[in-house]
Amino acid sequence: MMVETLEQLLPGFLMPPINWALQLGQDTFGSAWPTVLLVLWTVIKVVLIIAPLLLVVAYVTFCERKVIGWMQVRIGPNRVGPWGLIQPIADGLKLLLKEVVVPSGADKTVFLLAPMFSFAPALLAWSVIPFNDVMVLANLNASLLFIMAVTSISVYGIILAGWSSNSKYAFLGGMRSAAQLISYEIAMGLALVVVLMISNSLNLGDIVAGQNKGRFADMGLKFLSWNWLPLLPMFVIYMVSIVAETNRAPFDMAEGESEIVGFHVEYSGMAFAVFQLAEYGAVILCSTLASLLFLGGWLSPVSFLPDSIFWLFAKVFLIICFFFWIRATFPRYRYDQIMRLGWKVFIPVCLIWLTVVGCWMMSPWTIWK
Amino acid sequence: MEFKTFVFYFVSAILVYASLRVVTLRNPVHAALHLVLAFFSASGIWVLLQAEFLAIALVLVYVGAVMVLFLFVVMMLDINLDRLREGFWTYLPLGSIVALLMVAEMGLFIYGSFYGLLESAVPQADRGYSNVQAVGRLLFTEYVYPFELASIILLVGIVAATALTLRGKRRSKSVSPGEQVFIKAADRVRVLHMPAERPD
Numbered sequence: 001m002m003v004e005t006l007e008q009l010l011p012g013f014l015m016p017p018i019n020w021a022l023q024l025g026q027d028t029f030g031s032a033w034p035t036v037l038l039v040l041w042t043v044i045k046v047v048l049i050i051a052p053l054l055l056v057v058a059y060v061t062f063c064e065r066k067v068i069g070w071m072q073v074r075i076g077p078n079r080v081g082p083w084g085l086i087q088p089i090a091d092g093l094k095l096l097l098k099e100v101v102v103p104s105g106a107d108k109t110v111f112l113l114a115p116m117f118s119f120a121p122a123l124l125a126w127s128v129i130p131f132n133d134v135m136v137l138a139n140l141n142a143s144l145l146f147i148m149a150v151t152s153i154s155v156y157g158i159i160l161a162g163w164s165s166n167s168k169y170a171f172l173g174g175m176r177s178a179a180q181l182i183s184y185e186i187a188m189g190l191a192l193v194v195v196l197m198i199s200n201s202l203n204l205g206d207i208v209a210g211q212n213k214g215r216f217a218d219m220g221l222k223f224l225s226w227n228w229l230p231l232l233p234m235f236v237i238y239m240v241s242i243v244a245e246t247n248r249a250p251f252d253m254a255e256g257e258s259e260i261v262g263f264h265v266e267y268s269g270m271a272f273a274v275f276q277l278a279e280y281g282a283v284i285l286c287s288t289l290a291s292l293l294f295l296g297g298w299l300s301p302v303s304f305l306p307d308s309i310f311w312l313f314a315k316v317f318l319i320i321c322f323f324f325w326i327r328a329t330f331p332r333y334r335y336d337q338i339m340r341l342g343w344k345v346f347i348p349v350c351l352i353w354l355t356v357v358g359c360w361m362m363s364p365w366t367i368w369k
Numbered sequence: 370m371e372f373k374t375f376v377f378y379f380v381s382a383i384l385v386y387a388s389l390r391v392v393t394l395r396n397p398v399h400a401a402l403h404l405v406l407a408f409f410s411a412s413g414i415w416v417l418l419q420a421e422f423l424a425i426a427l428v429l430v431y432v433g434a435v436m437v438l439f440l441f442v443v444m445m446l447d448i449n450l451d452r453l454r455e456g457f458w459t460y461l462p463l464g465s466i467v468a469l470l471m472v473a474e475m476g477l478f479i480y481g482s483f484y485g486l487l488e489s490a491v492p493q494a495d496r497g498y499s500n501v502q503a504v505g506r507l508l509f510t511e512y513v514y515p516f517e518l519a520s521i522i523l524l525v526g527i528v529a530a531t532a533l534t535l536r537g538k539r540r541s542k543s544v545s546p547g548e549q550v551f552i553k554a555a556d557r558v559r560v561l562h563m564p565a566e567r568p569d
Contacts, residue, residue, distance in 0.1 A: 035372075107398075110398075110399075110402070140421070141421065141499050141500065141501065142421055142422060142425055142499075142500070142501050145422070145425045145426075145429065145501070146425055148429055148433075149425045149426075149428040149429040149432075149433060150428075152428075152429060152432070152433025152434070153428070153432060153433060155433070155437055156405070156437070156440075159437065159440055159441070159444070160402075163398060163440075163444050171444070175441070178437065178441070182434070182437060185433075202499075202501055337546070340546065
C-alpha cells in the first residue's frame with residue numbers, strides 16, 4: 001500500500017533509492033519486515049502530519065497579528081526578519097527561556113500536566129482527519145465520533161489548571177471556562193448529529209464524498225450542494241460554537257483584561273505557551289472540521305476544476321480568517337450572556353432543526369438519498 | 370507473544386493500577402483523575418475487542434462529561450482527612466462483610482457466565498462491518514422498549530434536577546435580553562432641533 005501511494009505522490013526519479021532501501025530492509029529483517037515497515041510508515045505519516053501542523057500553529061499566531069493589524073489600520077509585527085516573518089520563532093525562543101513559576105501550595109504534577117491535557121487532544125484528533133480521498137492516517141468507521149470523544153478531553157486541561165494553581169482566581173476562571181466548553185459542546189455535538197444523519201455515515205471521508213452529489217452538483221455548481229446550504233442554521237451554530245469552544249474572542253473570558261480570572265493566570269513561560277499552542281491548534285482543528293463537514297473538504301467548488309488538497313487548505317485558511325475577523329470586530333461577551341446564548345438559544349434551535357431535518361429526510365421532498 | 374497480547378497486558382496493568390489508586394489515594398481529585406485513567410484503559414481494551422463504538426462512547430460520555438461534572442463537585446469539597454479516618458476500626462467488620470458478600474456475588478456471576486471464556490475465540494468482524502450501525506439497529510428494533518424506557522427515566526432525571534435547583538421565583542432584578550434587543554435609539558434619546566435665537 002505504501003509503495004503505491006508513494007508512486008502517486010513522488011516524482012519518478014526518487015523511486016529507485018526508495019526501492020533500494022525497501023530491498024535492504026527486506027534483507028536485514030527477513031520475515032519481520034512487513035511489521036517493521038508498517039510501524040516505520042506510520043511513524044513517517046505521523047511526523048508528516050505533526051511537523052507541518054506545529055509550523056502552521058506558529059505561523060497562525062503571526063498571521064493573526066498581521067491580519068488584525070491590517071484590519072485596525074496598523075502594520076503589525078515587522079521588526080524580526082523580512083516583513084517580521086521570524087517573529088513566531090523569536091516568540092517561541094523567548095517563552096522557552098523564561099522560567100516556569102509554580103505557585104506555592106500548587107499541586108506541581110497536575111499543574112504541569114494540565115497544559116499537556118489541553119494540547120494533546122488537539123494533536124490526537126488529527127490522526128483521523130482525511131486530507132483527500134487517500135491521505136488519512138487512520139481511516140476509522142466512526143472517525144467523527146472519535147474526534148468528538150478526543151476533543152472533549154481538552155476540558156480537563158482547563159479544570160486541572162484552575163484547580164492545581166492553588167489560587168481563587170484561577171479556580172473560578174477554570175470553572176467558568178469549563179462550564180462554557182461543556183455548554184457549547186452540546187450545541188456543537190447536536191450540529192454534528194444533523195450532519196451525520198444526512199450523510200448516513202460517521203466516516204469523515206464518506207461525509208465529504210456525500211457532499212459531491214445532488215441537483216446542483218449535477219449542474220456543475222458543486223459548492224451549492226455542500227452541507228452548508230441545506231443545513232445553514234446548523235452551519236451558523238457550528239461556526240459560533242467553535243469560537244466558544246476554542247475560548248477565543250468574543251468568548252475569551254479567560255483573557256478578559258477587566259476581570260482577569262482566567263484558568264491560566266498563574267502560568268508563565270512555556271507552560272503558558274502550551275496553552276496558547278493548544279488554543280491555536282484547536283482553532284486549526286475546528287476550522288478543518290468545519291470545512292470537511294460543511295464546506296465540502298477537498299472538493300472543488302465548480303466541476304471544471306479538479307478536486308485537490310489545496311481546496312481544503314484554502315477553505316481552512318478562510319475559516320481561520322473568519323476567526324481573526326470576528327476577534328477584530330466584536331466586543332467581549334458578558335459571561336451570563338455566553339451561557340444564555342448556549343443553553344437558551346443554540347440548544348433549542350439545534351433540537352428543533354434536528355427534528356425538521358429528520359422529517360425532511362423521511363418526506364418525499366428529501367434531497368439526500 | 371503476539372503484539373495484541375502485549376497491548377492487552379500493558380493496558381490491563383494500567384487499568385488495575387489506576388483502579389487500585391482510585392480507592393487508596395487520599396486526595397479526592399487525584400482519585401478522580403485515576404478513575405479517568407481507568408476509563409481510558411478500559412476503552413483501550415474494548416478497542417482490542419473490536420467494540421470501537423462502545424470504546425469511543427465510554428470516553429465521550431464518562432471521561433468527557435460524567436467525570437468532568439464529578440471533578441467539579443470533588444474540587445469544591447473541603448475534606449478533613451482526620452475526620453474521615455476517625456471511625457475506621459469501628460466500621461471495619463461491617464464493611465468487610467459487605468465487601469466479601471459483593472466479591473462472592475460477583476465471583477459467582479462471573480464464574481457462572483464466563484467460565485471457559487479463555488478457550489472461546491473473539492468473534493472477528495469483516496472490514497466493512499460497522500459497530501455503530503449494528504448497535505443502532507439493535508436499539509431501534511429489538512430493544513426499542515427498554516431504550517424508550519431508559520430515555521423516559523433520563524427525562525425524569527432532567528426534570529428532577531431542574532426542580533431541585535429551582536428555588537421559587539427569582540427575586541433579583543434583571544433585564545430581559547429579548548426586550549433589550551428591540552430598543553431603538555429613539556426610545557431612549559430625543560434629539561431636539563432648536564433654532565439659534567438672537568439674544569435681545
